[in-house]
Amino acid sequence: MNINKYPEIHPGKKLFKRVYVAIMLWTVGKAIQVAAKVDKEVKEELAKLPDNFTLRMMVAPEKAFPLFFYAKTLPAFVVDKGLLFYGIQMILHKDKEGKIKYLGADPKGKKIDLNIVFKNIEAAWMVLSFQESTATAYMHDRFVVEGDLVHSLTFVRVLDIVEIFLLPKIIAKLAVKRYPKWAEMSPLRKFVKRVVIYIRAYTF
Amino acid sequence: MLLPGFYDFCCRVRIVSGQNALEKIPAMLKKMKAHTPLVVTDKGVVGAGLVDVVRDAVGKELEIVNVFDNVPVDSDYKIVDEVAKIYRQKNCDSIIAIGGGSVIDTAKGANIVASLGGETLLDYEGFSAVKRKLNPLVVIPTTAGTGSEMTLVAVIADPDRKIKMLFVSYFILPDLAVLDPRMTKTLPDFLTASTAMDAMTHACEAYYCLEKNPLSDSFAMRAIKIISENLLKVVKNPADMEGRLALANASTMAGVAFSNSMVGLVHNLGHTIGAICHVPHGTAMSILLPYGMEYNMHRCGEIIGEILLPLAGPEVYAQTNKKERPEKVVELIRKMNNDLYEATGGRHSRYLNEITDKNGAQVVPESLLPVIAQATMQDGARMANPEECLPADAMLVLEHAWQGKPLDRSKVNKGGTKVKY
Numbered sequence: 001m002n003i004n005k006y007p008e009i010h011p012g013k014k015l016f017k018r019v020y021v022a023i024m025l026w027t028v029g030k031a032i033q034v035a036a037k038v039d040k041e042v043k044e045e046l047a048k049l050p051d052n053f054t055l056r057m058m059v060a061p062e063k064a065f066p067l068f069f070y071a072k073t074l075p076a077f078v079v080d081k082g083l084l085f086y087g088i089q090m091i092l093h094k095d096k097e098g099k100i101k102y103l104g105a106d107p108k109g110k111k112i113d114l115n116i117v118f119k120n121i122e123a124a125w126m127v128l129s130f131q132e133s134t135a136t137a138y139m140h141d142r143f144v145v146e147g148d149l150v151h152s153l154t155f156v157r158v159l160d161i162v163e164i165f166l167l168p169k170i171i172a173k174l175a176v177k178r179y180p181k182w183a184e185m186s187p188l189r190k191f192v193k194r195v196v197i198y199i200r201a202y203t204f
Numbered sequence: 205m206l207l208p209g210f211y212d213f214c215c216r217v218r219i220v221s222g223q224n225a226l227e228k229i230p231a232m233l234k235k236m237k238a239h240t241p242l243v244v245t246d247k248g249v250v251g252a253g254l255v256d257v258v259r260d261a262v263g264k265e266l267e268i269v270n271v272f273d274n275v276p277v278d279s280d281y282k283i284v285d286e287v288a289k290i291y292r293q294k295n296c297d298s299i300i301a302i303g304g305g306s307v308i309d310t311a312k313g314a315n316i317v318a319s320l321g322g323e324t325l326l327d328y329e330g331f332s333a334v335k336r337k338l339n340p341l342v343v344i345p346t347t348a349g350t351g352s353e354m355t356l357v358a359v360i361a362d363p364d365r366k367i368k369m370l371f372v373s374y375f376i377l378p379d380l381a382v383l384d385p386r387m388t389k390t391l392p393d394f395l396t397a398s399t400a401m402d403a404m405t406h407a408c409e410a411y412y413c414l415e416k417n418p419l420s421d422s423f424a425m426r427a428i429k430i431i432s433e434n435l436l437k438v439v440k441n442p443a444d445m446e447g448r449l450a451l452a453n454a455s456t457m458a459g460v461a462f463s464n465s466m467v468g469l470v471h472n473l474g475h476t477i478g479a480i481c482h483v484p485h486g487t488a489m490s491i492l493l494p495y496g497m498e499y500n501m502h503r504c505g506e507i508i509g510e511i512l513l514p515l516a517g518p519e520v521y522a523q524t525n526k527k528e529r530p531e532k533v534v535e536l537i538r539k540m541n542n543d544l545y546e547a548t549g550g551r552h553s554r555y556l557n558e559i560t561d562k563n564g565a566q567v568v569p570e571s572l573l574p575v576i577a578q579a580t581m582q583d584g585a586r587m588a589n590p591e592e593c594l595p596a597d598a599m600l601v602l603e604h605a606w607q608g609k610p611l612d613r614s615k616v617n618k619g620g621t622k623v624k625y
């Protein structure tokens with residue numbers, strides 16, 4: 001039997017959901033990188049993570065994204081900068097100085113310390129289209145955590161804060177357990193950070 | 205009945221319960237093709253003569269030679285690694301855990317390292333990190349409370365980081381749990397009280413926290429009923445063997461319930477207080493349970509109100525207005541704690557400021573509350589709580605629980621949408 005006659009078949013359906021999830025992961029990755037610079041609370045939360053720490057959020061199976069094959073033909077920097085989605089993943093790194101950096105979607109050559117894996121594209125779609133809050137997704141067993149659980153709790157808290165910054169109240173309320181009152185987060189802080197995060201995430 | 209959008213439920217531990225249950229162990233171990241068990245226990249259990257009770261019960265059919273009795277109250281991963289090392293040195297093929305929560309969790313941890321290889325337990329931290337079947341594990345609980353014999357979680361401390369780590373996998377579940385009232389007969393009254401209230405907390409939190417499901421609910425409801433009917437009776441009459449067997453069963457049922465529906469704020473705070481101040485788990489649970497219910501009442505009051513039926517019986521349930529049921533539940537739990545306080549001569553603590561060590565010194569100083577509140581963010585139980593709990597919220601609950609005042613619910617932060625189960 002010639003094994004080459006039986007190539008690995010990659011799922012190619014649900015293109016809209018895949019592209020949507022990939023864009024959301026890219027946005028969240030960039031937003032966390034910016035929020036870590038501009039917001040004190042996010043900075044304090046991320047300070048709890050150890051230095052030289054790499055975190056990945058991805059959708060299983062790893063190589064399911066159709067553009068994966070085409071990405072290989074492009075120059076490396078295109079993928080590294082996160083300009084093209086190389087698989088449905090988001091990699092964040094905290095360096096020795098405690099700076100958070102979005103590392104795109106290519107895990108090659110990176111040691112992943114915390115891996116948060118959505119079990120399938122539908123699970124990721126439910127969470128990232130805000131039909132299910134992070135807590136409900138956790139209860140409904142939508143993702144697997146590989147690595148230190150304590151760090152995943154830190155990440156979930158950061159995700160909650162960033163979602164509150166990025167999304168209007170009507171949508172953010174679906175994503176988090178409790179939408180903060182003015183006393184917990186002033187509207188000025190929320191709106192200023194929202195503008196800053198969006199501008200910086202989409203520009204540089 | 206509330207049917208959640210999704211749930212999974214797994215309970216594949218064989219349970220043997222009865223006055224002569226211990227005698228069944230050799231035959232059951234043989235069926236699992238295990239012949240050389242390592243007994244994991246602590247000094248207290250050995251001192252109370254419980255290992256000898258097991259030895260006499262299994263007779264000549266199973267020789268108990270290898271005994272590790274150095275498990276401390278708050279077991280850490282270094283002890284687990286040590287047990288796994290001894291397991292390999294003595295060529296053991298199974299583990300028999302005789303003890304309370306700490307011993308059972310240590311045995312679960314040791315079983316991971318001994319079965320899967322490697323040097324340290326830290327390699328297997330997290331959800332679903334254990335991915336294949338482990339060697340046979342038999343659990344004989346000596347307290348009626350932890351329910352650890354039925355859970356897929358092992359909670360083990362990391363003294364360097366001052367946290368309790370969670371190891372979660374279906375493969376961690378023991379193969380056999382043996383409930384025999386001889387094992388809890390010598391348990392002092394205040395420990396009987398606090399461990400049973402621990403089981404009560406498991407059942408209540410399983411019933412109202414986010415991962416609730418109909419199967420867990422049925423176990424939780426029955427466990428609450430058995431505990432409320434038997435606990436005070438057993439504390440007042442320690443020789444009541446039927447009552448003790450009932451409590452052991454309730455503890456196991458509560459274990460099944462919370463293993464499949466997780467726990468919330470009460471355990472979140474309790475784990476953290478245990479890790480920082482070394483408060484016994486059962487004591488922290490019995491103190492914090494009414495506060496946990498009060499904190500979540502605006503999110504799931506109706507569900508908390510349903511607990512009144514097994515807790516107080518159908519007459520009280522029917523007589524109480526639907527809106528008043530959750531408050532009545534809290535009131536009855538507080539009354540239960542008070543009754544236990546009186547029945548044990550003040551050794552069952554009702555508030556955090558009442559907990560003292562052997563020398564009479566306060567175990568939870570008020571100055572440590574902010575530290576505890578901050579550390580709650582690092583405990584996995586916070587995820588399953590219906591209401592968000594940030595350090596400021598934890599501080600509010602802790603202050604009230606320390607002073608012994610009912611929670612001022614007007615100060616609880618609100619603002620979430622309807623709880624989605």
